[in-house]
Amino acid sequence: MSKDTRLARVAHVLVHMSFNEGTATSETIAAMLDTNPVVVRRIMGALREGGYVSSERGPKGGWQLERPLHEITFLNIYKAFEPGSPFTIATSDDHPKCAVERSANRALSRALSEAAARFEQALSKITLDQLLPGKG
Amino acid sequence: MSKDTRLARVAHVLVHMSFNEGTATSETIAAMLDTNPVVVRRIMGALREGGYVSSERGPKGGWQLERPLHEITFLNIYKAFEPGSPFTIATSDDHPKCAVERSANRALSRALSEAAARFEQALSKITLDQLLPGKG
DNA sequence: CGATTTTGTCACTGTGTCTGTTGCGATAAC
DNA sequence: GTTATCGCAACAGACACAGTGACAAAATCG
Numbered sequence: 426m427s428k429d430t431r432l433a434r435v436a437h438v439l440v441h442m443s444f445n446e447g448t449a450t451s452e453t454i455a456a457m458l459d460t461n462p463v464v465v466r467r468i469m470g471a472l473r474e475g476g477y478v479s480s481e482r483g484p485k486g487g488w489q490l491e492r493p494l495h496e497i498t499f500l501n502i503y504k505a506f507e508p509g510s511p512f513t514i515a516t517s518d519d520h521p522k523c524a525v526e527r528s529a530n531r532a533l534s535r536a537l538s539e540a541a542a543r544f545e546q547a548l549s550k551i552t553l554d555q556l557l558p559g560k561g
Numbered sequence: 562m563s564k565d566t567r568l569a570r571v572a573h574v575l576v577h578m579s580f581n582e583g584t585a586t587s588e589t590i591a592a593m594l595d596t597n598p599v600v601v602r603r604i605m606g607a608l609r610e611g612g613y614v615s616s617e618r619g620p621k622g623g624w625q626l627e628r629p630l631h632e633i634t635f636l637n638i639y640k641a642f643e644p645g646s647p648f649t650i651a652t653s654d655d656h657p658k659c660a661v662e663r664s665a666n667r668a669l670s671r672a673l674s675e676a677a678a679r680f681e682q683a684l685s686k687i688t689l690d691q692l693l694p695g696k697g
Numbered sequence: 698c699g700a701t702t703t704t705g706t707c708a709c710t711g712t713g714t715c716t717g718t719t720g721c722g723a724t725a726a727c
Numbered sequence: 728g729t730t731a732t733c734g735c736a737a738c739a740g741a742c743a744c745a746g747t748g749a750c751a752a753a754a755t756c757g
Contacts, residue, residue, distance in 0.1 A: 429649050429743080432650060433653040434655070436665040464747095486704065488704095508649075520593075525694065528693075533572075539683050565715060602733065617724095617732085618723075
């Protein structure tokens with residue numbers, strides 16, 4: 426299944442942006458990630474909605490960090506992407522009236538919810554400043 | 562992302578099979594799941610490897626439960642499918658030598674592992690007999 | 698104003714996995 | 728030998744992120 430690597434990539438980028446103090450263009454960031462400026466704009470655009478970065482158009486434009494690293498968690502980034510379930514596993518709704526299927530779905534949903542809660546809890550404890558060299 | 566509904570579907574099927582005591586053909590099971598016999602064979606084939614069901618060819622053939630419901634957990638079924646990571650989220654390995662990327666990957670991997678462990682722990686507590694009507 | 702830089706956005710293709718389907722071979726009962 | 732059934736290969740479909748090209752919008756600078 427194709428994997429979503431946006432969280433790891435954007436975390437990487439934001440830390441590097443904090444080094445350079447100033448604006449970074451999509452082109453520059455794309456070079457850092459071995460990818461395309463459009464991909465960068467898509468990813469960074471989601472973060473802008475959350476107020477973590479801002480963008481300016483035109484010459485001298487680009488992307489800028491709006492918050493210090495210690496105020497941004499992996500959970501913040503994760504939520505900014507408005508993800509659906511982070512799981513490849515899902516319930517099946519072929520027979521909504523079948524008591525057995527409903528039980529099975531209920532049990533599976535509970536397991537998925539518990540795991541998702543654990544995931545978000547773990548993400549909430551990771552701040553970007555923890556990724557600075559010499560801290561991890 | 563396309564979702565994997567095999568766990569929920571096969572749990573559903575196994576419980577129904579326990580009602581009927583005897584063999585069920587792929588055709589019959591497919592009708593129960595609103596799907597195709599080939600899909601059923603693919604899913605059930607994985608379970609056969611784990612010894613949870615057996616199959617017979619020819620007339621009077623079909624699928625049969627090999628273990629009582631209380632001896633089969635969701636975790637057993639899940640593992641039978643030899644899944645990779647159950648997450649749509651993954652680390653990014655564009656710059657293996659970058660200390661920041663490595664930190665980010667390490668942090669993310671830890672969060673994913675914790676969540677996966679929680680998921681499997683939850684699945685291990687669900688036995689198929691808990692899905693019987695009047696028990697869930 | 699006009700040229701240049703840069704983001705914003707659309708449209709399309711590529712990729713990987715589960716699902717759905719068809720076709721055919723293998724096996725067992727009768 | 729006919730029939731029922733699994734086994735398996737091959738292919739198309741759906742879906743979500745990644746990658747790419749094209750062009751519009753906006754801001755700077757001369």
